[in-house]
Amino acid sequence: MNKQITVTAAILGMLAVVAGAFGAHALKKVLSPEHLEAWRTAVQYHFYHVFAILFLAIYARDGKEVTWPFIFFLLGIICFSGSLYLLSCRDVLKAPGLVKLGPVTPLGGFFFIVGWGWLAVAVLKAK
Template sequence: MNKQIVVTGALLGVLAVITGAFGAHALKAVLTQSQLEVWHTAVQYHFYHVFALLFLSTFGRFKNNVIFTGYWLFTLGIVLFSGSLYLLACRDVLGWSWLHWLGPVTPVGGLLFISGWITLAVAAVRHR
């Protein structure tokens, strides 16, 4: 088990629970239904990829570059995909209308997720 991946996954998991609860309770009164759906999508993908990180940790230490690469792809994917959606959902409430430029960042995070899953498959094939 890779301790660094587990710790990162655990901390990102805590953040996913907090953002999920925050969206369900505090933001429900201030966001539109459409914005809440964006927030919910961010939380869902955030959680899915925390689980992917935790599964990746079962392949052991950073024995090879594939595990290390998968770790970073999933982690940065969470930051870019979910992070951009969190901010986009709240931009009106924050008064940050200039955040519209984050729209193209979200698919980059999605590509990182896809690449992370590919590296996870490669790590599984190479695992003894």
């Protein structure tokens, strides 16, 4: 098991739980239903990719190359979920300029796709 990847996944998992709880309790009263749904989507994809990163940590124990899928999953969490977290709260933060982050969300989705594709290639190339 790759210790660095596991620790990163643990920290990201902790942050996903915090974000989910924050959305369910603190933000439920202040966000519109549409923004709250975007927050939930961010938490979901954040969590999905924490589990993917944990898989990479286990898969890496056999010396398999997982660096690039790890980087792309991490970038996906930051760009996809991070931008949705900020976009969801732009009214509460009184920062309408955050709407400019809109194009970052699909970029994060692209990073997720590349990470999964890279993982597939890495598995197929493994002996």
